[in-house]
Amino acid sequence: MSITVEEVKKLAKLARIALTPEEEQRHAETISAVLDYMDVLNEVDTENVELTSQVTGLKNIVRLDEIRGKDSQKELIEQMPLVKDGKLAVPAVFEEN
Amino acid sequence: MNLNELTIREAKDGLNKKDFTSVELTAACLDRIKKRDGEINAFITVCEDLAMKEAVRADETIERGEAWPLTGIPFAVKDAICTAGVRSTGASKILDNYVPPFDATVIKKIREQGAVLLGKNNCDAFGHGASNENSMYGPVRNPRNTKKVAGGSSGGSAAAVADNMCIFAVAEDTGGSIRQPASFCGVVGMRPSYGRNSRFGIMSMASSLDTVGPIAKSVDDVAFLMEIMAGNDKMDATTVSDAVPNYVEELKKGVKGLKIGVPKEYFELEGLNEEIKELTYKKIDILEKAGCKIKQVSLPYTKYAIAVYYIIVPSEDSSNLARLDGIRYGLRADANNLFDIYANSRADGFPEEVKRRILIGTYALSSGYYDAYYKKAQKVRTLIKNDFDEIFKKVDALITPTSPFSPFDLGEKIDNPLALYLADIMVSPAAVAGVPAMSVPAGENYSGLPIGAQIIGPRFREDLVLRIGKELEKN
Numbered sequence: 001m002s003i004t005v006e007e008v009k010k011l012a013k014l015a016r017i018a019l020t021p022e023e024e025q026r027h028a029e030t031i032s033a034v035l036d037y038m039d040v041l042n043e044v045d046t047e048n049v050e051l052t053s054q055v056t057g058l059k060n061i062v063r064l065d066e067i068r069g070k071d072s073q074k075e076l077i078e079q080m081p082l083v084k085d086g087k088l089a090v091p092a093v094f095e096e097n
Numbered sequence: 098m099n100l101n102e103l104t105i106r107e108a109k110d111g112l113n114k115k116d117f118t119s120v121e122l123t124a125a126c127l128d129r130i131k132k133r134d135g136e137i138n139a140f141i142t143v144c145e146d147l148a149m150k151e152a153v154r155a156d157e158t159i160e161r162g163e164a165w166p167l168t169g170i171p172f173a174v175k176d177a178i179c180t181a182g183v184r185s186t187g188a189s190k191i192l193d194n195y196v197p198p199f200d201a202t203v204i205k206k207i208r209e210q211g212a213v214l215l216g217k218n219n220c221d222a223f224g225h226g227a228s229n230e231n232s233m234y235g236p237v238r239n240p241r242n243t244k245k246v247a248g249g250s251s252g253g254s255a256a257a258v259a260d261n262m263c264i265f266a267v268a269e270d271t272g273g274s275i276r277q278p279a280s281f282c283g284v285v286g287m288r289p290s291y292g293r294n295s296r297f298g299i300m301s302m303a304s305s306l307d308t309v310g311p312i313a314k315s316v317d318d319v320a321f322l323m324e325i326m327a328g329n330d331k332m333d334a335t336t337v338s339d340a341v342p343n344y345v346e347e348l349k350k351g352v353k354g355l356k357i358g359v360p361k362e363y364f365e366l367e368g369l370n371e372e373i374k375e376l377t378y379k380k381i382d383i384l385e386k387a388g389c390k391i392k393q394v395s396l397p398y399t400k401y402a403i404a405v406y407y408i409i410v411p412s413e414d415s416s417n418l419a420r421l422d423g424i425r426y427g428l429r430a431d432a433n434n435l436f437d438i439y440a441n442s443r444a445d446g447f448p449e450e451v452k453r454r455i456l457i458g459t460y461a462l463s464s465g466y467y468d469a470y471y472k473k474a475q476k477v478r479t480l481i482k483n484d485f486d487e488i489f490k491k492v493d494a495l496i497t498p499t500s501p502f503s504p505f506d507l508g509e510k511i512d513n514p515l516a517l518y519l520a521d522i523m524v525s526p527a528a529v530a531g532v533p534a535m536s537v538p539a540g541e542n543y544s545g546l547p548i549g550a551q552i553i554g555p556r557f558r559e560d561l562v563l564r565i566g567k568e569l570e571k572n
Contacts, residue, residue, distance in 0.1 A: 003460065007460075008456065011456045011459045011460055011463075012440075012456065014459050014463070015415060015419075015443075015455045015456060015459045016419075016422065016436070016439035016440050016443055017440055017443045017444055017447070017452050017455065017456070018437070018440035018441050018443070018444035019444065019452070023449070023452070026449075027452070027453055027456055030453060030513075030514045030515070031453065031456060031457055031460070033514075033515045034407065034457060034514065034515050034518070035457075035460075037403075037404060037407075037515055037518075038404050038407070038408060038470065040400070040401060040404050041401060041404050041405070041408075041473050041474065041477055043401075044398070044401060044476075044477050044480065046473060046476035046477060046480075049476040049477075049479050049480060050476070050479050051472060051475040051476055051478075051479065052475050052476075052478040052479040052482055053305060053475060054291075054305050054335065055291050055292070055305070055482060055530065055531030055556070056291060056292040056335060056337055056531070058292070058334070058335065058337065061334035061335075063331060063334075069199075072198035072199065075196070075198035076198055076426075078196070079195060079196065079198075079425075079426040079427075080425060080426060081423065081424075081425075081426065081427070081428070081429035082429065088424075088425060090424055091424075091434070091435045091438050092435065093435055095434065
């Protein structure tokens with residue numbers, strides 16, 4: 001199963017990654033090779049086989065919904081790329097028309 | 098012998114007997130880093146001042162007779178694991194200036210036992226790679242031959258231990274990232290069972306496969322570290338509450354009477370280097386002489402492990418790495434609208450392989466392909482897991498080579514991602530099944546490069562893996 005440059009562009013848009021035309025070309029080639037290799041799985045009969053999403057068998061691990069980490073507020077703010085009035089400044093989500 | 102060459106056990110002995118101080122031991126490691134790391138590139142960050150301060154404090158603790166199990170022992174941490182107050186980049190530029198406000202649970206446990214943090218090890222960015230060439234801080238070179246790769250993704254950790262820049266290291270293994278570089282550099286590295294050690298504070302790659310484990314100079318040291326690192330953590334709901342065995346004590350039981358399986362799929366693999374095969378068989382002979390029963394076994398789904406692994410990992414990757422978007426922390430690119438801020442921050446902050454994995458994952462999880470890729474891989478994962486569960490009803494552990502080939506040249510496989518994915522052929526099956534596995538040195542090839550043997554055990558039977566490793570190390 002190979003994928004085209006157009007499909008790579010679509011994936012990059014979904015994944016929010018800007019790619020150069022050279023990168024798009026290279027990803028289309030290398031990802032096609034990887035997907036071709038994945039075809040080997042079609043040899044396996046998986047009729048009536050359960051899915052494995054985890055291996056420990058643990059179920060319903062719950063905890064109290066408590067506030068924690070209040071002590072590290074200062075350190076967390078220091079990690080923010082842009083701070084205004086002690087709060088995280090984010091870019092505008094809606095554009096003006 | 099220089100102080101930086103000591104094992105944990107030897108260093109502890111010397112510190113307790115006051116043969117030397119932690120300041121001297123730490124300075125010896127820092128000197129070695131200064132002398133060698135320009136060439137090897139095993140560290141992204143060295144925290145010299147912090148390390149010397151911690152060493153002074155350790156010496157005071159020892160002086161008062163209050164030493165903890167690791168007091169004064171210098172260690173290094175893979176950069177994809179968070180360390181409080183010490184820059185943790187994950188070998189990516191998107192986190193170039195990131196200083197975590199907290200320690201990963203395993204790091205907290207180790208630091209609480211008195212260990213001295215030297216710095217952060219280079220790795221493939223977010224653990225993506227098998228050659229440590231996908232770091233945005235340059236590749237790691239193999240200390241034995243600097244034209245060769247150190248392996249990956251924890252190449253910096255294995256190289257730092259092998260080159261005596263630290264006494265031990267803490268790293269992360271999703272599909273072989275501890276074991277393969279440990280084998281390439283000639284040191285001991287263990288991937289614990291999934292659920293044995295807390296993953297809290299490691300930069301998530303594939304959440305259903307990620308594990309944290311030690312890299313050290315001896316099996317004794319790995320056993321000792323596992324006792325400290327293992328256990329339930331309320332910050333990681335996937336850790337089990339089973340009691341942590343006394344692994345060091347377990348080592349004394351030896352290997353007599355153990356049944357060891359030799360899986361034919363690993364030894365009949367096309368492309369398995371003959372020297373590596375011979376050296377692994379020599380190790381099998383040693384176990385037989387020590388009273389183990391050797392049995393030929395088969396794990397028929399082995400050949401599908403890479404395909405399963407490289408669907409599940411990028412899928413979980415693409416979702417985990419979505420959090421790195423330039424908004425709350427890390428690099429934020431300059432752009433006029435929100436979409437471009439996301440897209441440019443991620444374009445500048447991730448190396449090519451990370452982008453590739455995110456794209457593959459986005460593809461495998463997208464509507465119309467989800468059943469054919471992700472779901473199919475999860476079903477075959479069940480069959481691989483069953484293979485191991487069945488085989489461990491017949492044998493106590495398995496022995497295989499760690500890698501089908503010895504360390505390769507830098508640049509040799511970098512243009513062919515699939516070839517590099519296939520490097521994980523021996524190490525990914527145990528990861529997919531979630532069982533523990535360890536690489537121990539198995540000698541050198543004709544060019545003097547290290548070769549590793551891998552021991553795989555049943556889930557939560559690290560004790561068996563360690564006992565067998567100890568026997569192999571003696572010979």
